[in-house]
Amino acid sequence: xxxxxxxxxxxxxxxxxxxxxxxxxxxxxxxxxxxxxxxxxxxxxxxxxxxxxxxxxxxxxxxxxxxxxxxxxxxxxxxxxxx
Amino acid sequence: xxxxxxxxxxxxxxxxxxxxxxxxxxxxxxxxxxxxxxxxxxxxxxxxxxxxxxxxxxxxxxxxxxxxxxxxxxxxxxxxxxxxxxxxxxxxxxxxxxxxxxxxxxxxxxxxxxxxxxxxxxxxxxxxxxxxxxxxxxxxxxxxxxxxxxxxxxxxxxxxxxxxxxxxxxxxxxxxxxxxxxxxxxxxxxxxxxxxxxxxxxxxxxxxxxxxxxxxxxxxxxxxxxxxx
Numbered sequence: 001x002x003x004x005x006x007x008x009x010x011x012x013x014x015x016x017x018x019x020x021x022x023x024x025x026x027x028x029x030x031x032x033x034x035x036x037x038x039x040x041x042x043x044x045x046x047x048x049x050x051x052x053x054x055x056x057x058x059x060x061x062x063x064x065x066x067x068x069x070x071x072x073x074x075x076x077x078x079x080x081x082x083x
Numbered sequence: 084x085x086x087x088x089x090x091x092x093x094x095x096x097x098x099x100x101x102x103x104x105x106x107x108x109x110x111x112x113x114x115x116x117x118x119x120x121x122x123x124x125x126x127x128x129x130x131x132x133x134x135x136x137x138x139x140x141x142x143x144x145x146x147x148x149x150x151x152x153x154x155x156x157x158x159x160x161x162x163x164x165x166x167x168x169x170x171x172x173x174x175x176x177x178x179x180x181x182x183x184x185x186x187x188x189x190x191x192x193x194x195x196x197x198x199x200x201x202x203x204x205x206x207x208x209x210x211x212x213x214x215x216x217x218x219x220x221x222x223x224x225x226x227x228x229x230x231x232x233x234x235x236x237x238x239x240x241x242x243x244x245x246x247x248x249x250x251x252x253x254x255x256x257x258x259x260x261x262x263x264x265x266x267x268x269x270x271x272x273x274x275x276x277x278x279x280x281x282x283x284x285x286x287x288x289x290x291x292x293x294x295x296x297x298x299x300x301x302x303x304x305x306x307x308x309x310x311x312x
Contacts, residue, residue, distance in 0.1 A: 004293065005265065005268065006265040006293060006296065006297060008242070008246060008297075008300060009153075009246055009250075009261075009265040009266060009296070009300075010153055010265060010266060010268060011242075012239075012242045012243040012245075012246035012247075013152070013153040013156045013157070013243065013246065013247075013262075013266050014149050014152070014153060015148065015149060015152045015166075015169075016230075016236070016239070017230075019152070019162070019166060020148060022166060023148060023152075023166055023169055023170050023173075024144070024148075026166075026167075026170040027144065027170055027173050027174055027177070030170060030171075030174035031174055031177050031178060034174065034178045
């Protein structure tokens with residue numbers, strides 16, 4: 001016997017307009033937060049104390065570059081040429 | 084059908100176009116439900132959404148929200164928990180469309196529902212008691228305050244409560260599968276991939292449980308016989 005649908009289940013479980021509104025609002029906030037979180041955190045920090053936090057940001061960037069495998073290869077090449 | 088009132092959006096400062104996009108997004112809650120798109124159209128929407136088309140992202144949400152909610156609703160006693168899971172899952176989906184890889188035999192919706200199902204499973208830590216009666220106060224409040232047709236809304240809520248009650252009488256594993264089949268409307272192969280069972284097993288299970296569930300819902304819908312009859 002082929003499986004059939006059960007429309008009453010789908011119909012009964014479909015969210016109402018009010019629920020859709022609530023969920024849309026929450027998704028708005030969530031997607032916005034996902035997109036803006038990292039950048040806005042950095043910007044807020046730099047605005048609060050520009051000199052100090054810019055220095056921290058540069059140090060963080062330097063650490064990321066220095067510790068990444070992409071940076072390791074040219075560093076090794078430079079060392080090999082120098083030695 | 085009455086047109087919904089626009090919803091005021093309050094939040095952190097964002098760019099004008101982004102704000103306008105999300106304002107549209109938030110209004111979807113009251114917007115009419117469009118026709119269900121086929122797989123090719125959905126995949127085309129995914130490509131457009133990845134390219135930053137806000138309209139495509141909005142239409143994707145519109146296509147997904149009902150099926151995601153229906154797939155997770157029977158896993159929770161509270162409506163609000165099912166709403167939370169739907170929100171979390173759709174935020175994940177819309178924020179990670181780049182990771183979606185189309186596969187033959189597996190629809191985009193099944194990828195989305197799998198994310199929702201796993202989100203729900205993480206949240207569903209302990210077994211909950213079977214709801215015996217619908218929450219009368221919540222039903223009346225929603226029906227009277229927010230619906231243009233309170234009697235229709237009341238009847239709808241009553242049917243939902245009965246369907247949920249019938250589903251909650253089914254064992255947990257089977258209930259999850261029935262929700263994916265009859266709520267999210269996935270096929271046996273797609274469900275099998277989500278719950279790690281064979282498609283034949285899913286088909287057999289649905290064939291066994293579908294008539295029982297339908298009969299139980301019908302039984303619950305019948306008005307109680309009066310003691311004098």
